[in-house]
Amino acid sequence: MTLVCTFNLLRGQAINAIEIFSNTHGIRQEGTTFYEVEGYTIFVQSHRASFDDKGFKKIKKKYSINKEISPVIDTAFQKARVFVKTQVRTKKITESGIIYLFPQGPSEIIVIGLQTTLGRDEALEKFFVKSILENSIPNSVYTTMEVDGIRIAGRFIELGPGCYWMSTHNVQCPNLGQMNWSEFRNIDKAKEMVDAQSDITAGKSIGQLLEQDSIKVIFEGKETQALRMKYKLKVPQVIMGGSNILIIYYVVAEVRGKYVACVLSHYDDEIVRNTLPPLLKEIMSLRE
Template sequence: MKKTISLLLIFISVLAYSQENDDFSQRLKAINTQSVTYYNVDGVDFSSQTYNYDFSEKSLKKIYKKFNIKDTDLKTKDESLPFNNLHVVKKQNITDNLTQNNSYYFIEDNSKTITIIWFGYYHKPSEDFEKEYITRIINNTIPKNVFESMKIDSIDFAGRKIKLGNNCYWTNVNTVQCPYNGEMNWSVHKNIESAKTAIENQFIITKNRGGIKVISEEQTAVIFEGTETTAKKVVFDFTGMKSLLAGMSGGKTLTVYYVAEKVRDNYVSCVMSFWNNDNITKDGLAPLLEEVMQLKI
């Protein structure tokens, strides 16, 4: 049972938003669950969900509790949006040099109910990005083809179809897990700088979690989607992590590869991992990882 690792390592995607128009055909992806819709574009994760409440102070207070928003948190109306709304920003220091900014919009949608749209950043928030996607979500103008099917038979990996069968599942947008065969997440970017920032921030966030220790860290020559490049290989020790996650994984160490590289017409950030008790091929990787990367010997 490995499904919880993505909550620790893979669930967090990080990046500065490119100011150029996004390409719906490849760079924006989404997953629609029964209660929440998750999105990813240029490495930025955001989500939306709707509550069947009227946009009133009483209703909003109920919802604030669900998002850990306190009475003392500043709530402002964004007058530039064509919807009745309240905006809340909360910050969390990850390290001295890395801060997570959480931007929440509580919006009276076209059905007169409340839609909450969340954006998470590890840099200064982009108001233009937020407003663009709020408008698209509320007006339901995001193309249907960017939504992935919840049932996995194959995945679109940055423009290449990879057949995986029915033993794998999504744990987030562009995050796939195959029990005992590895896990990976990726984002498609407009430039290499944002891709490199994404994998570096994922590494920083993981190594700064309590109970996790870096055993080793090295640069490794690999072939990623047919291109010779370098990956950061890190082995994490989870034996000191006293949580449900460590207990359910069954593993004691996690090997992770971080890669940022040009793939076809875009740039990809990719984080791939496997536990010490996963299935490992003769070439030293879990089967899922070998779908996109090989070690260069």
């Protein structure tokens, strides 16, 4: 896919491509490419549709865009049409969805979708859309669906067989724990990320928050505070095949020049009391 467009950042909104791409994780699948970068989840897809009201109607239905939302023009991408939708997740958190449509020939539309629960960073959005269109995202950001290891703030952690990607920057090792993370250029965004994730979890209807406290942990060699939640899923244990109680840690730390927002979780039957399962132990320990 090669599309040509003009792109200009607003004055003062310089973007360091090396920094951004070092914070990015991409996975290519058949028909879709996924990314995670600084709190944004991003996808790229292609659809058979005309670049007109009829085609837009088809796209709106596909991506659950309200019929009342009209496409707008982004001055950075004159050929594109953009849909912006919002969803209230909690009293504090509103999720933004930005859907870019680009014509590709007479009967095809390239869709680039960005989603975030953080305050929008429009300079980052435009930079990343431009990078997708110009095929300038380096191969180093991509991994295969087979997980041999994960890279956090520049450190590669080798994992054994059996782990898999739940999504970009989100890995699960059955019975050994799960973690998702984002890497940022500043600590405020990292804090905003974990605050949003913890607030969304606490408000979910699929379970009940049992306990919440703050504890000291060592995360990638740095002592910091973690918010710890004990969360009971409504799914019965007999269906789960084990415990339905999750222990979740929300952590922000400066690691090797990056600000990492990380959510680590495990079921309470996966460990001995006051310990961590193997995946979580790779990057974190509980302070004695």
